[in-house]
Amino acid sequence: MKPLPFAALFGSLHLLLALVVQGSGYPHEDAYILFKYARHVAAGLGSVYFPGGPRVEGATDFLWMLGLAALNRAGLEVALAAAVLSAIGFALVSRRIFIAVTEEHANATEALLLSLFFAALWLVHPASVAGALGFSATLFAALSLELYVALTKSRPMAVLGFATVLALLRPDGVVLGAASVAVAALYAWRNGPRRRFFLSLVGALALGAAYFGARARYFDTLLPLPLIVKSHHGPMPPGLWEAADWASSTLLPMTIGGVLLAAVTRRYAAPSSAMALAPFVVHVLAFIPSFPSQNIANRFQAPFAVVLFFLVCKMAAYAVERHRRATPVARAARAFAVLGLAVVVLAPQGLVAFRALREPFLPDYVNPFSVHLAKLSEQRTRGGAPPLKVASTEAGRILYFTQGPVLDLVGLNSRETAERAPSRALLEAFDADVIMFHHASGMNEDQMEATGVDVFGKGPATTTTPVVRLTEPLWRYVHPWNALYLDAALKPYRELFADNVRVAPIATAGWLDEVGDRYEHYAVRFEARFARRHVYAIRRGLREREAILMELFRCHEPLLHGSHWAAVKLLRRE
Template sequence: MTATAAPERVTDPASPSRPARRSWPAAVTAVAGGTALIAAHGALYGNWVVDDAAITFAYARNVADGEGSVLQPGLTPTEGYSNPAWLALLALGKLVGLFDRGTLFGVPDYVLFPKALAVLCCAGVLLACHTAARRVFRRPGLVTVAFGAVLAAIPSFVVWVFSGLENPLYALVICWLAVVLFGAVLDDRLLSGRVAVTAGLLVALAALTRPDGLVYAGAYPLLVLLTSRRAGLAAAVRSAALSTAVFLVPFGAYVAWRRVEFGRWLALPAVAKSQGPPEPAQFTRVGEVVHYTGALAVLVVAVCVGLVLARGSRLASGLVALLVPLGLALLGFAVLAPDWMEQLRFATPVWVLGALTAVFAVARALGRGGARRRAVLSVALVVAIVPSAAQFATAARQFRAQPTVPMCLIAETFGRGFNGPADILGVERATLLLPDVGGTALTSRLAVVDLVGLAEPRLADLWGARDMPGVRDYVFERVKPTFIHSHGSWSQATGIAEDPRMAADYHVISAGPVAEDWVRRDAVPDEARLTAMRDYLRERVTRAHGEQAKSPRGRCGPALRPGQQP
């Protein structure tokens, strides 16, 4: 093991000549201040929750109600989620009456609870930063607030942390993993059993929060490899093996349960998305992160990191422990199939680890050298920050105006929207096939079939094989749904709207100029009811859809329940 450099004599106020005093009031103030900055940015997006998050909401509801791992009560159990750790938090919230019950302080708990969890996770991220900063800076509070300010400025981070998805928990786990490794390197105890076990458990939690969390299984072994001497190779191997074994026990147990319960090694979303081996061209996707951040800002930060590493200080040793997981975060982002959602949804760990590394490196670089070097670096930072800030402001403004697939828009238009036509037909248990199933599953009394395959096993397999003729055959020959909705890219990808069986077996009931809604001909007893359904969609559902579209950051009632109507 390479010995950690002894604390050198320092003159700048940014670095401690002795360990920073424990000052919990100052720490709480710094963490609260940084969290408030992030929450203030998050408040710009109001009550918006992305519809994909509502898929997990639906599973959490049914798990907590004792219905099992189902999208809706009575359906066959499936694993239509890939974030079991986040699902567990939501289910726990429902069990204790904080989620999916009604309103809290006048706000629907389907908005308040996941966003409150996000705020708590952000506070945990900032606490991790303070824990690391107090080891190497005399003013860790200032560093922590700066870290919070950087995260608050990045729309990609804030948008997806407050989206209702698992991103805040993922950010928290990855940040603490990096901080644990950071402290272990500073204390020259990287090979200790406690560190190995802690790292393994954190990696397991990351992998149970998002599938790409598996990439961080390499963080501890890689860091051990980089910092160990040849003479200590045996101890390094033992520690790496221990950490890996600790990771595999809980994660392996979950995978084994999945295999027994569902007969699959992968969750349905992973099957449907068919993540293949990475191709060389995919690694250029790191450029998307650089472009989003601003090339000049990245360059200035890289120079500061280089200055810190070149000096070989105590912080330099710890900085390596941050760069290893940061590199893995960039790798994970690059190899994942591009996501159709906006604002780099999969880059959350990159922002957390990148901001932590940047703030530490810049703080140290500004605290070193003479007045001339500080002045030059300060000017460079300002010049780099201005275009990045302008770019971030534009991204936040655009997303605020048109957020990605609001859950309430889906719940109102499709979940509640198709309950009325089903009532007109007088059917007790109809089926509804569509590509947006989150808010739909929370509000529809119909049996929902996921056209995209995220919660439908056979369709997941067909999507994974990119067998669109098979998708259409399964829909028209096996499922034979009572109602079908498809639109835009989903209709183009599947070819479902143009299939001859659609015209032969279904009536068009869409209110608009393009056919997007259909009902089975054999489910309609007479022309009067067909007309009534068309009138319902044209008058009531179109109006409700328009109101939600005008207020994409709004709410959709105090609670989401099956059978509701617009």
Template sequence: MTKAARIGLGLGLTVLFAFGAWLTWDFVIDDAFITFRYSEHLAEGLGPVWNVGGDAVEGFTNFAWMLWHALWSALGADLVLVAKVTSLVLGAITLVMLLRATEGAGSVVAGLAFVLFLPTYFHANSGLETVAFAAVLLRLVIVAVRVIDEERVFDWEPPLLLLFLGMLRPEGLLAALPAFAVWFWYSRRMPVARWTTVIAAAVGAGYFVWRWFYYGQLLPNTFYVKFGNLEAGAEWVVTTAILLAPLLLLSLALLVVAGLWFKGGLFCLTVVATWLPYALSGPTMDYLHRFAYHVFPVLCLGAGIAVAAIGQRLAATAVGAITVGWVAVAGATAPDLPLIANYGSDLQRAHVAIGRGLAEADVPEDARTLAVSDAGAIPYYSDWQSIDYIGLNDEAIAHGADPTEVVMDARPTVLMVTSYQPGIPDRKYGLNVPVAIAGYEQVGEVRMREEYWQNVYVLPQYAPQVRAALAPKVEEAQRTHDPGRYDLTVDRWLDRLTGR
């Protein structure tokens, strides 16, 4: 491929990437606000805690991501905007890395597969660390590939990338292990490689010991709630394998290509190491294949190298077209796309509006207490002391305590109950709802989308104040964001984009 062709390809892919970012700009996931809450408390000098003054609990799994946003919070920045811009910049860098690490038809396939996979843009705008994790892992794999090709690399870089992956998510250490092992085997005699590895290991160990003593648990609290479902893990593997079948097959094909089998082994082992924790646990909140996406750019790289190795141009074109087409269609037909495509707007008119209303309620500071199942935007925007009765941010519930007893013992001023139909359920996320709301007054029934409501219950002495603050915020949000439309359809998303 000529230099002009590579520049043209890069510009075309950049336009597609920018268009995808625009299409999904209003999306943000509720879980991101959990991390933002910890970041803001840290920026305020109160520590990375869920409730100020309460027991420290690690209700997030992305320590480095939390630190990054704490820095920006200290500067007064909008954390949602920071998260989006950070991920989109890293997504653009990922595209550049893919183009630079491949040649000819391989660059076309790797680049197109990446930019035409619609979930890429939802993950970039979600507020979570998904794209950052994928970008760092890809960079580490590319360094290992360069070492295999006997090209010069910076020997301080892999230990730094390993440390960063482990601090982005705990399972990042496992995902990084194959590429790091390849680099270290080739570079082990280099003094810089040895001492930077020792430094990274010391810093990582120090971080682990600190968080163990600070939070009192070996793993983040969320691991004790979300992980352990082997049956769901097996189903996840099958679904993921079908989704990314051409990318997986092309990476596997490298194992039988002379001169490329070592790279193929690296890609395959990276996929196994990255997906193993999810295969053994059955991840929850896996919207648009979020956890599979961690290694998606690596698979794009493997597919690009495999296509470039096909000697016959017509065959390479056919294989590349099938691969890119499959990935594009699979991403655009994901079963949960209608829900996710409208999620940002729905979150604004329910959870964000409720949180902002509570923040303005004329309730004394010592009475600003809340119990929720959706521990994201509502606690973040209200900044009330919050019980997360799913247990993501509550150690007792995560380790088996009865949510009903925890909530009743705390007797929070506001109790949020999620329901999938008008009215209240008998039990929700382990909470015995009729028992828990006894003595409370309902002041709001806020609809988020089809078959999803947030019911707001308040202690009688504070019900008028909460109702007065909540009602105008909710009414304004319901008028502003897709008024009157709650259908989970791609059409609603497209109508919103076109201003209809």
């Protein structure tokens, strides 16, 4: 088998995995955010969070968004477009694995079997799963691997090309690309082509400056909103524990595996290969100073993880091939030992991937409810009323399908809440019909259930009650250590030394208490590690109030969980 058919085969398998996710579950919550921007760009509305809204840069993955928008414009649904682009990235890595194994293995049949084995492991790698969930991680990691190969082969012009694409694909690509170009510049200075490389570098820098200037003028901000939001945190580097967790699941076991394989084969990395890893180390370290939200399946560290995976595959293939003159039994035993080692060192990453892949299929009321909320809003507009206005801390699914005005309370997609908590004036001016927030462990859920009323059971609430009507002011549920965020005159996040995710819901609760009986408050059951209740505020007297409450209750039924494709078909019929 040739590399291209092999890559196409496994690219198709990855596409199938993504289609299973979309057909039986849903893409990840955070992937929907970028889907929404791509859909609006494809429709000619520009980079807006809702039709008629202001230009905002909530979608940081520029080339990824343009790719999704182009495919959507051509007729592909946005989630399907994401699956196609991820499959291309998966195929690129599969091709590299096939080439690396066949270079290390003389026997074509054995090389094919080894390639199939490693590509199967790649299918369940966290970087692969993140792509199947709708993120750009698989394609980004694939291009990063091509960048690494170009570095190891001392091809500075190729490095410059891949670095430029990565910088435009995702913001952290600037870090990886810049570090890689620095290494390539050393290669070019020593071995050439000096003139061509440095002239091209000037051109790439000019392109980057033009892009930065154009986007700053288009959005009227220097940085994308998610980068601003993630820069807010306490005194300790917020990404430190995330980096340590990734190191324990990926870097440490893969390094141990690599050292053992090197000791067995007595073949150690060339200086060029070791130096080529330096940009990937810099890339991982760059995430430590930022708040590590949205790092699904360790997707931010995917480039380094995939390079390590590639190196282990290459070393394992050589270890199997090295003792070709041994007896068949000895060769088979050695092969099983080497491949077993590969499985063992990849096992922690497999657990990360499994947890991430399981989530789309677990019943979660938010998935079907977001669709039914959009239907209620659409029915409202057909009756001549304006669409529902929704404010939420959950910027993905709950706001994806609705076409009316929306406010992102955390600030990933709303400029007014990126630098500081939602103000009283902002919330008053937006005048939402429905407010929903995740309190981020900032409120006492036991007290909510102890004092609340089961909306449909007409009795006291319990821990399993789907919809609880809250009978006390919201401030009574706020934990004492978060009470300061109820203040109407909060300082900007940078001065608070606190992150948006923790402050925004409490600040919103403070305003809801001030406006008194304008809203009715509810706590809705959901499944998560550190919380079990979303808080809803529904405008008192809203015509759709009873229908919204009924959908919140009905959508807890597992049989109504549905899927992304079922949701798309349902809304198209309306």
